């Protein structure tokens with residue numbers, strides 16, 4: 001198989017090369033993001049490997065199929081950027097990596113919470129300038145606080161367990177509650193979770209139903225001054241509404257690893273350029289906002305598993321075996 005790998009950074013190339021050492025597959029590593037203008041680069045390949053900010057809409061999928069691409073291997077869990085119906089219609093099979101490391105994302109989420117609450121990012125800079133004052137760094141004990149988890153899949157449950165360990169009271173919301181979740185906290189309706197939680201963390205997928213799950217209305221139902229954390233997908237939060245919430249004080253803090261307009265910005269070094277996104281720029285001005293650039297997944301263990309699972313899917317497709325990690329449109 002010849003596989004065009006889009007949006008690859010040196011670390012992706014390293015882990016995919018290591019995982020494919022014993023195989024005869026050939027990788028074409030491309031730094032470009034996959035979209036209508038770059039799809040032509042996959043010409044001559046049987047498979048495409050893509051990531052979170054690549055565009056896999058109907059037009060791109062149709063062009064891939066015309067070139068002879070039969071497999072789309074997503075190096076991630078979320079497939080919100082893939083038109084699954086179009087993929088099924090044109091005969092491109094789609095696989096993903098459903099569980100690479102829930103610990104990586106949950107642990108990064110906790111890192112964001114601790115950093116934003118205790119202002120560790122500010123302390124780091126202050127101390128480096130010989131300023132040993134702690135003025136302005138006042139935080140709160142997590143112990144005894146109510147922590148709300150929206151989405152209790154693999155990541156949400158690991159996160160709930162960690163926060164329970166801190167001594168938080170854990171509230172959970174998921175349209176499909178599960179037994180493991182019940183051992184970690186109390187399932188409640190979304191409105192109650194929002195009203196009672198001191199911290200609310202989003203761990204659900206981005207779907208048409210969850211787009212702007214946190215909007216102005218839901219923000220107004222949160223406890224005044226609560227912290228919102230999003231390490232799932234940017235589109236879950238209406239960023240403009242969050243900015244209004246931060247300005248009014250309704251939202252006491254916002255920690256995010258994902259942003260709805262992150263494509264073309266996150267993962268890139270734009271330090272020599274002017275940021276063109278005024279919403280992102282405004283967000284970056286708040287003292288109580290902490291942004292990381294979609295790095296929650298970024299641990300050695302996660303990258304090893306992503307590469308290994310991707311190779312297993314490619315091998316299975318090549319051999320005509322069942323694809324364990326195939327995703328299909330819910331209507332198909």
Ligand code: NAD
Nearest residue numbers: 078151152153154155156174176203204205231232296297
């Ligand atoms: P998962 O499939 O194990 O769990 C998702 C859970 O969300 C399920 O229990 C599901 O029932 C629930 N859910 C579905 N619709 C919901 C709704 N409307 N409200 C509340 N819950 C809902 O997925 P996971 O492995 O826990 O990952 C969760 C998400 O995290 C992924 O979809 C992905 O978008 C994101 N993610 C981000 C990173 C990162 O680097 N920042 C890395 C991996 C995954």
